[in-house]
Amino acid sequence: MDLADAVVLKQHLIDPEICIRCNTCEATCPVGAVTHDDRNYVVDPAKCNACLACLPPCPTGSIDNWRRVPLARAYSVAEQLGWDELPDELPPEALAEAGAADTAGEALPVPAAPTEVGAEAAASAVSVAYGATVPPWSAAHPYTNLYGPKAAQRSVTATVVGNVRVTEVGTEYDTHHLVLDFGSTPFPVLEGQSIGVLPPGSDAAGRPHHARQYSIASPRNGERPGYNNVSLTIKRVLEDHQGRPVRGVASNYLCDRQVGDTVQVIGPFGSSFLMPNHPRSHLVMICTGTGSAPMRAMTEWRRRQRAAAAAGARQGHDSAVEGGKLLLFFGARTREELPYFGPLQNLPKDFIDIHLAFSRTPGSPKRYVQDLMRERAADLAPLLADPNAHFYVCGLKAMEEGVVLALRDIATQAGQDWAATAEALKSQGRLHLETY
Structure with missing residues (x-):
């Protein structure tokens, strides 16, 4: 029997249901094991060395997930990119049937592959x-993860009570100051935390858009003191980092909200x-x-x-x-x-x-x-x-x-x-x- 079929990998995975795509994990991974597409952030089992550097900065805990699988049958990057939720843990008998002899053993991390040193690697x-x-x-x-896919309440409805452009008209950088009121729903925040906004509609594959993360621009007692509200600073995205035309799903949605409109919010995040x-x-x-x-x-x-x-x-x-x-x-x-x-x-x-x-x-x-x-x-x-x-x-x-x-x-x-x-x-x- 091949050695790869005789051991069990405790594979590091990211929960796509509660990940808010903030890029913290990819930015902090020292071996370049985290990657993403326009839908999911995932961990490459061929690069991850289980150093856990990405765990503490994650604002949602989505990065702290593990599944025991036969080493030779680890979930590939392509498989993970297609997930909408984590797979269930394999039962011991399934591991045994797959040829894993040591189903009670500790994780055997895959040695990290060399990574290319460039600007992004240096920043990481x-x-x-x-x-x-x-x-x-x-x-x-701080209070975190009060609302979200796996919280008691999946999201909370906030009402737009203010939307003001905060860059001069005539410039391509259209940035708005948006104020959201939560009414009677508790939503405690601190300076430095963020929230996730769920834009309506679905992506090209017909799946609901995932949440977009925005830092809170108001202090702990609200944009309007004594009211249950927060403010955000939103830049309308009209091109990607390579300068190609693209309309940001959430940024354009939020910049176009009128007073009285409602949006769905999860969070807060960050500790x-x-x-x-x-x-x-x-x-x-x-x-x-x-x-x-x-x-x-x-x-x-x-x-x-x-x-x-x-x-x-x-x-x-x-x-x-x-x-x-x-x-x-x-x-x-x-x-x-x-x-x-x-x-x-x-x-x-x-x-x-x-x-x-x-x-x-x-x-x-x-x-x-x-x-x-x-x-x-x-x-x-x-x-x-x-x-x-x-x-x-x-x-x-x-x-x-x-x-x-x-x-x-x-x-x-x-x-x-x-x-x-x-x-x-x-x-x-x-x-x-x-x-x-």
Whole structure:
């Protein structure tokens, strides 16, 4: 009997019913074992070495699924891409009939195949090496997966109560600020979490569209304080990453919603990309485009805390908020394509330190967020060494490596041991990378 037929593989699989296609698993896999098509994310059994690096960052738990199968008959990538749900576990007798002699044995992971080192592989390595998978120690407790395919309630109906374009008319980047109200249905969220929206209709194969994930752009007490609502930052997708024309199923659906329309929502998701709540904690926020959503949520929560403290002080109450520094590095192609450009200009200068980078301004050199970070090295270096400082990176995957390299250079030039600093940032939940 061939050895491959004599062992059992504990195969790593992704549950397509609860996966929200956020790309976290593929971004964090150090051996390139996770891949996807326009429908599913799957694990290649020929590459997976069961290192479990992808488990902690997954916001839904869909990545933490396993099936015991004869090693020679592992589920292929092509099989997994066609699934709408996980297969049942094979009974012991079925394994025995298939020729598996050691049905009680431990998983025998398949050795990882060499992976091609390129831009995407480098960015994935950055996520694995430096991105924290634990929240800040003082973060509030998040509620996750309250609604979804395998929750007590599959989805919740939200009503659109606001839809405003937040980029200038006339630019191809049509970005909207959408406000969803949940009425009497509980939907607790924290800054840094996300939700899934279920667009109506079906794909080319006649299957219902899977959920699309969007970061929440409002603070924990709602876009409108005291109301059970959240806001999202939605960019209308009209082309893919290669520049080919394509209409994003969910983005166009959401951008076209009118006040009074309803949408189906699942979630909330995310338990690590959360803000600290202890006094004197500093936030360094680095983002591009719609990656500004969680940064807006965190900034607005801090702004409301400051306003409440000021109101209390005027009434003679000792309600001072010992807020730390807020630094924002925000990038876009042009000023016209920067979401929330107007409101950003109205934030008090003593409240937040804002730096804007534009890479396609006619007649001006290209500038990226990492360029601005290097210019502020004297301010960032002490924060890298400060256990009260937390760094958040959100936006396109292409920015991730450049931002981390800038942090490395800033730390090194300040005489810090980058290896020790990077380990502290990761283990203490102080550097969070959420790119797509």
